[in-house]
Every structure is written in C-alpha cells, then in structure tokens.
Amino acid sequence: xxxxxxxxxxxxxxxxxxxxxxxxxxxxxxxxxxxxxxxxxxxxxxxxxxxxxxxxxxxxxxxxxxxxxxxxxxxxxxxxxxxxxxxxxxxxxxxxxxxxxxxxxxxxxxxxxxxxxxxxxxxxxxxxxxxxxxxxxxxxxxxxxxxxxxxxxxxxxxxxxxxxxxxxxxxxxxxxxxxxxxxxxxxxxxxxxxxxxxxxxxxxxxxxx
Numbered sequence: 541x542x543x544x545x546x547x548x549x550x551x552x553x554x555x556x557x558x559x560x561x562x563x564x565x566x567x568x569x570x571x572x573x574x575x576x577x578x579x580x581x582x583x584x585x586x587x588x589x590x591x592x593x594x595x596x597x598x599x600x601x602x603x604x605x606x607x608x609x610x611x612x613x614x615x616x617x618x619x620x621x622x623x624x625x626x627x628x629x630x631x632x633x634x635x636x637x638x639x640x641x642x643x644x645x646x647x648x649x650x651x652x653x654x655x656x657x658x659x660x661x662x663x664x665x666x667x668x669x670x671x672x673x674x675x676x677x678x679x680x681x682x683x684x685x686x687x688x689x690x691x692x693x694x695x696x697x698x699x700x701x702x703x704x705x706x707x708x709x710x711x712x713x714x715x716x717x718x719x720x721x722x723x724x725x726x727x728x729x730x731x732x733x734x735x736x737x738x739x740x741x742x743x744x745x746x747x748x749x
Contacts, residue, residue, distance in 0.1 A: 546573045581609060595624060598611055599626050628650075698734050725737055
C-alpha cells in the first residue's frame, strides 16, 4: 500500500536495465515509490510536468534532449524541483554544470544501494547530496579554466583532430586568430599542447564526444 507521505520518485535513463535496477532498489525501500520512468530527456521534462514527483533521478547523457538540458528546462518551469543527476561521468565540468543547471545531488552509477536511498531522502528534505569523490572532483575545478564561446568552438574542433588551418576555414577566421585562441585554451586548461588539451577536455567533461 502506498501512502500520501511516500517520496515519489521519477527516473530518467535511456538504459532499460539501469531503470529496472534502480526501480527495484527504490521500490524495496519503505516510504519511497517509483511514479514514472522516462527514456529520453524530452520525455523526462514532459513526465516531470505531468507527475511533479518529489525527487527526479536524471541521467546526464540521454537522446533527444540531454539530461543537462532536461534539468535546465525542468528547473526553469519548477524552480523548487528536487533533482539528482545520475551518471557514469565525474569530470569537474560535468559536476559543475549539473549543479549550476539546478541539480541538488550528483551520484555516480555503481554507488552502493544505501548511497542512492540516502541521496533521495536528503534531496527530498532540501539538502544537497554530493559524495566525497564528487566533492573532491568539484574542489579541483579551476574557475579560470572557463572558456569563451569561441574558445569552446575551437576546442571542440581540436578534439575532432582538425588542424589550425582547417579550424580557420571552418570558423571563417584567420589562422593567426586560431593560434591565439589555441594558446589561450592551453593556458586556461593548464596543459602544454593540443593533444593534452583534447584529453583534458574529454576527461573533465568540457567537451562531449
């Protein structure tokens, strides 16, 4: 029997096995129940709007609309929404963007069952829930590493393996301007060359590839 006092949880993840596993853990816990399961970001937004659950678990990487964009959309419409990001990624930019978008919790897939249940209860009470590894990752983030829109465009093309000349042609700017942006990127990411910049961008979640 469900009680009106139960914590109502919505799950958004495009992997059915993950959804079923999370649902099994949550449904076995007294006082918490699953009210909906979404398989893409847009469905998550629509489902949240119709169900308005107590807590939403949202994967960062989903089709149609990313988990990050889904969190932003939900938070814009429901500023008091209580959201936990669920992901395999722990790059500092991933954590920063999720929290900035409106998430109150950040969980890594593979966490102990009790961690998941504690996170749901904590976020439902209005508290943040960030496990120690996530806090350590966030603490290592250097604010000065934030890149401008143009620098992000250049970095994305570096990750794709394009040369300065090719980047200049793609963006309609001079090669010397590209070199200037590359130097700024290396400085902001505190790396010595383009390859290291690409690795750092992917590891930290600055660029999704």
